[in-house]
Amino acid sequence: MRYILFAGLLALPLLGCGSDPADDDDAAATTTSTGSGGTGGAGGQSPGCAQTAAPDVTDVSGTWAYRAVGSQLTQAQGLPPFQTRIVSVMLITQQQTGDAISLQGTYCDHYTEDPDAIVHAVIPDSFREALAPVAREGTFAASEGGLRYKLGPLYEVVGAALDDSAQDDLPADPADARVVDQDEDGHPGMTVQLQGLIDGSVYVAERARTELDGVAVATDRIEGRLGFASEQSVLETDPPSLKATMVGSRTYPDPEECNSTFVMVRVPDAADCAWIKERADTLFQ
Template identity: 30%
Template sequence: MAFRTVGWSVALLLAVACGGDDDGRPMDMGTDAGAVTPGTDAGSVTPGADAGSVTPGTDAGTPPSLDAGAPPEGRTTTAPPEAVEQLVGTFALESRFATISMVPFLGDQRSVSTAWGLVTIEQVGETLQMTERGCHVETEGGSTMTTIPDAVPQSIPPRVATLEFLSEGGSLRWFRPEVAVAVGWEASSPADMLPQSADDPRVVDADGDGNPGVTVSISGLASGDVYVVQWQRGWYEGTLGGGAGTLTGQNHGGGSEQKTIGASNSILEMDVPQRPDPDTSDNTLQLVPVDAGMDCAGLIAAGDGLF
């Protein structure tokens, strides 16, 4: 498994329920390798304390070898009638993804990121189009407490993708194809390298807090705010059941990468290698039908009761 470099033990590879194309265009990395989703540009960037003193991470500026695998061949975007019946609607999304960080003096530390979001699936001609909006992200495990403000996932424009389908062994499988989302910076191509410092002109204040990139708060052996940029890459898959209701599946998010570009505490500026956990049992996905009028506030208030 290839290592990627991320900031401290920040499990901000947002599991995926956030991010996307700010002008609503479908984006399928499997068929359009030139497509890329920029993060929201909230205006000029004001680096935080020590933001100009950054320790470069190992290969942090090189797009990683995607560890997320790939969906099987033979997929089609033409939605079968049973897919239309079961998938069209509004859903609360919970996606989970497990990673392992190599923390100095502590060794491997496993953490699981859980992202909540809202999904709308609508029929467009013979296809089904999924739109995702991020609402909330939290992490568990590891050696530190990580606080990700809701402004972070909610600041990223919706992700739009055309679903794909494959009939196999009497079952109908569905796929949300891989997409690439630039978080905290503006990219022109999915092959672009991550910014290495806060003064890179591509860096934006995506969450509008006056600091470069997006801000995450860390508490533990060292505490403070960390400013990061990301490539989010991943895809979903699931198998349709016998009727409408909760859908479950797998979250393949191993192609994401992150770079720390500053911190309020210089200790937190170091990059810590992180890799997907080879035990993928926690890399799960749930889609629970909800009222079309539900917003992020309602989803967060409902909390674990939905899932």
């Protein structure tokens, strides 16, 4: 029982926010592929969580605090699935020209919520601090039901340097020249800690794909659906015996798509990550 419960924990994608129900029987035991595509549910496509666009909001330029929550289920052999929420918080500066949007974002926080797990995946400060700033483009344009906020797919790779971030295979061997000690802790890839019934460290390379689709519900708030996909390769573990425990577990999307969402709240231009984190408990409510 101890082995099976732990195997489920190790299957978590740590930067991405979702998973794929497709069978991965032919995949390597140390790689977890996850994904959830589509345009998303907020703003009219998912009746249970659709939002109504505020008709007087026509420009979303400015400084914003962003919080994305991806919900997924992890299934270990012989056990019921449990839910994990992966949360990313960013500071975003956004410009709008006509219908076109461009933005720059900096990670302020990145963590998991898995209250039902007996072994928790903990993202260290060094992991969060090593996440690169992002640049994205999208639109805030007329659609059925009002103006719709959309950001196209963004691929983020951590723990590896790929020529094609969207298509290249992730390295599976820590000796692969593409592996990068991105968090600079002396271990390959990025380090994730395990705490609980069993303690240890997992060194990973990962690719995440995110896509946003929502509406401005007020002049100072945008809400919507987070589309996502992620793929993770375990390079090494400490102790080494943990690597074998990846076999037999899988992750897949939370069937309630309204559980994977994003919120953006307009903040003062002088706001920084410290300002956002200090108010995070109430800022996104």
